[in-house]
Amino acid sequence: MAAFGRYRWHISSLPASVPAIFIGIVLWAASPHGVGAAEPETLYKRCATCHEIGEGAKHKVGPHLDELFGRKAGGLDDFRYSESMRAAGEAGLVWTADTLDQYLERPRDFIKGNRMSFRGMADPADRQALISWLETATQQAPAADPTVEEVSTSGPVSGFADIVLQMDGDPEYGEYLAGECVTCHQASGHADGIPSIVGLPKDYFVTSLFEYLNNVRSNDVMKLRVANLSNEEIAALAAYFSSLEPQ
C-alpha cells in the first residue's frame, strides 16, 4: 500500500471524484453531452493525433484505446510506456470513468513523469462528455498485432539512441534547431494533425528520431529532417523539447 501514496490519483480519489461524478450525472440528464460541453467527437480529435480507436486500432504515438475501460494503466505488453505509467499500473491504477476524469484534467500532475504530451482538459463537462463517449467507442477489439506501426527498441536503434542519451544536449542550440520543428509541431503543444512533441521525455524523443533514421518509422518529411541531424543536434533537440511544458 505504501507505493500508492506516490500517486495523486489515490490520495485524492474520494474528495475529487465524488463531486465530479455527481455533476456529471446532473449534466447528463440535461443534455446528451452535458450543458456547455463540446461534442465528444470534436473533443476526441485532440486525442486522435496520438491514439487510435475502433476495430483494428493500432498503437501510434500513444497506445490504442480499444478495451480501455478496466485496463490496468501501462497494461499493454506491446506498447512502450513511460516507467511512471507502468509503475502506476503496478501500484493498482486501473482506467475507469473516475480515474480517467482525474487523469485528463491534468495528466502531468496525476501521474508525474508520464509522457503523454497533453496539457489537460479543464472543463469537467467536456471531460464527462468525452469519457462517456469513449466508454462506448472503445468497446471494439484492437488489431491482432497492434504494434505494426510502432517499434521495438531492440537492435541498432537502441544502441545508437543510447549513445545520444548519454550526451549532454545544449538546450540553447536545441532551441535554435527547434525552429525547424515548430513550423509543423506547434510550440504550444497543440496538435492539429501533426503530433505534439512538446515535453516528450528525452528517451522517447531520441529513440523516435533514430527510428526514422532506421526506416522503422516511414514519414518522408521526418526521415529527411533527421538524416541531416548530428548526434549532438539530436541531443540538443531532446534537451530542449523535454524541458518544455505543453500550454
Added chain:
Amino acid sequence: MTGLTRRQFGLFAGASAAALSLPTYLRAQGKPRVVVIGGGAGGATAARYIAKDSDGAIDVTLIDDSEMFTTCFFSNLYVGGYRSFESITHSYDTLQSSYGITKVTGRASSVDRAAKTVTMADGSSIPYDRLVVSPGIDLIWDSVAGYSEELSEIAPHAWKAGPQTQLLKAKLDAIENGQQILMVAPPNPYRCPPGPYERASMMAHVLKEKGLTDAKVIILDPKPKFSKQGVFQEGWEKYYPGMIEWYGPDVHGGIEGIDVNAGTVETGLDTFKGAMMNVIPAQKAGEIAASAGLTDDSGFCPIDAASMRSTVDEAIFVIGDACIAGDMPKSGFSANSQAKVASMNIRGDLVGSKVFPAKYANTCWSLIETGDAIKVGAQYAPGDGKIASTQSFISQMNEEDALRKANYEESVGWYAGITADMFG
C-alpha cells in the same frame, strides 16, 4: 564648456565614457531597433522570433499595408472549397499584445540606407539598426503581352492572396458545363512552384463536384516541365480524365499574347479561347526591394547564404520570395525557415547572442483531390556560394491511398503549425 559646472561636467564625462564602450546603436538611443517590411511568412516570423528570443531587448516594428494577412499557401484549398476565406486570414493582434511588436499598417515607400530609415507612403519615417526586407513578389504585368493590373480585375492572377483569390473563386463558381478555363502559367522563378498545378486540380475538383465534367482547365505553360509533374499528371488522369490539359512550349509554340476581353490566348501554333482566364505573369522582388537598391539584374535580391544578409548592405536582411535563395523554392515554408536564420544573426549583431550555423528546410504539400495530397521537401545549407540542397524527397507515382491521405492530414497540421509560428 563654460556653461557647465564641474559637477555637471563630471556627470557628462562619465556618461560619455560609458557610452563609448557600447555599440553605436545603443549610444544613439535605448534599445536596438529592428524594422521588418512585410508581414507574411518571412516578415511575421522574423518579427516574432526577434521579439520572442530577445526577451524585449530589441524593439521590433512590423510594417505591412494590410490589417489582416491572407496566406497564399492554402489559398488553392479555398478555391477548391476545402477552406473558408476566414480560415486562411490572420490578424497581427497576438504579435502586438503578447510579443510587444509595433505593427504599422501602411506602405513602406523607400529606404534611406545612409540614414537607416524607412520612409512610409504618408511621409513619416521609421529608423532602424537592422532592417528585414520581406516584401514577397511583385508581378511583371507586361511579361504577358496584353495583360495589365487593370485587366487583372477581369482575368485574375490570384498570385497574391486576398480579393484576387475571391475573384478567381467567384469566376470559377460561375463556369458552366462545356466551358473552358485558360490558365497562363508563369516562367521560372516564381512563388510556389507547384501552385499553378494544385490550382488546376482544385478547379477541376470544383467542376467535377458539380457534375460539370465537360468543362476543362487548359494550362498554357511557358516552361517545358513543372514541379511534381509526374504525380500531378497521374492524379489528373485518375480523378479528372479529360478535364485538365497541360501544354508546354513545344506543343503551343510559345505564348505570344492575350486578349482579356475576347478571352483568347495567342500562341505560336494556335489560338485558345476560354470563358475564364487565370493569368499568372512573371515575377520579381516586391517593389521596395528594387527601390532600396537591393536587387540585381534578375529582379531579386542577392544574399549571403550563411546569414540571409543582403550582399549590398550589411544592415539589411532579405528573406522570402524577394531573395535569391539558391536551391530553395519560393514558398511560405522557405520564407519561415529563412526568417529564423536571419533573426538569429540579427540578435547576434544587436545583442551579442550566439549565432549557430545556418540550416534551412522546405516542404510543399499539394492537394490533387479529396484525401490525395502529394509532397516534396528538402534540406539546405550554405555551400558553393549559395543555399544548396543537401538532401530531398518527392512523392512517387502509385503510392498507397493511406499515405496520400496522411499527407493531406499532415498538410493541415503544418498549416496550423506555421501560422502559429508566424502570428503567435
